Structure formats: structure tokens, C-alpha cells
Amino acid sequence: MKVQKCINCGTQFRYKSVQKSIWAGYKPIICFNCGAIHEFRFVYRLVVSVIIVLPIFFNQWISDIAPSLLVHAAMYFGYLLAAIGVMPYLIRYRLKNNNLE
Numbered sequence: 001m002k003v004q005k006c007i008n009c010g011t012q013f014r015y016k017s018v019q020k021s022i023w024a025g026y027k028p029i030i031c032f033n034c035g036a037i038h039e040f041r042f043v044y045r046l047v048v049s050v051i052i053v054l055p056i057f058f059n060q061w062i063s064d065i066a067p068s069l070l071v072h073a074a075m076y077f078g079y080l081l082a083a084i085g086v087m088p089y090l091i092r093y094r095l096k097n098n099n100l101e
């Protein structure tokens with residue numbers, strides 16, 4: 001798994017740039033080499049949302065193995081940290097085409 005490369009020139013995006021882009025509300029990434037603007041693909045917004053709410057669907061199961069609310073919360077927090085950590089490897093951007101807008 002790798003962070004996406006620039007579609008235009010093939011320069012690898014920085015892990016931190018992708019993290020920043022997500023936290024800034026899915027801001028476009030501008031390639032630092034060629035200046036090509038990459039938009040966050042809409043489907044990946046859904047992917048991010050699903051990843052964050054996923055543990056809610058396993059709530060009952062988590063409660064069974066971790067009855068303490070504190071442990072439960074710690075597990076969810078740990079999951080979130082891991083999920084946020086791998087997100088730059090999962091999400092993809094597309095080249096912004098000004099001619100189509």
C-alpha cells in the first residue's frame with residue numbers, strides 16, 4: 001500500500017499532505033512538483049464516513065468482549081487512530097480538469 005502519486009507527473013504525494021487534506025475537509029491536493037490539482041473523489045468521502053462509523057455496527061459484540069465502558073471507549077479510540085493512520089493509503093484523488101467545469 002502506497003500513498004497516491006501525482007496523475008500528471010508521477011510524484012509521490014506526502015503522507016502528511018494527504019492527512020492535512022482530509023482534516024481540512026477534503027481539500028484538493030496540489031502537486032508540489034508540477035502544480036496539478038487533485039480533487040478528493042466523492043466515493044472516498046463515503047469510504048471515510050463508513051470507516052469511522054463501522055464499529056457502531058459491532059457495538060453489541062464489542063460490549064460482550066469488553067463490558068467496561070472505559071475499555072470500550074479505549075478500543076474505539078484505538079480503532080480510530082489506526083483507521084486515521086491508514087487512510088492516506090486507502091483514499092484516491094482524481095485530476096481536476098478545468099475544461100469540464
Ligand SMILES: [Zn+2]
Nearest residue numbers: 006009031034
Ligand atoms: Zn505532479
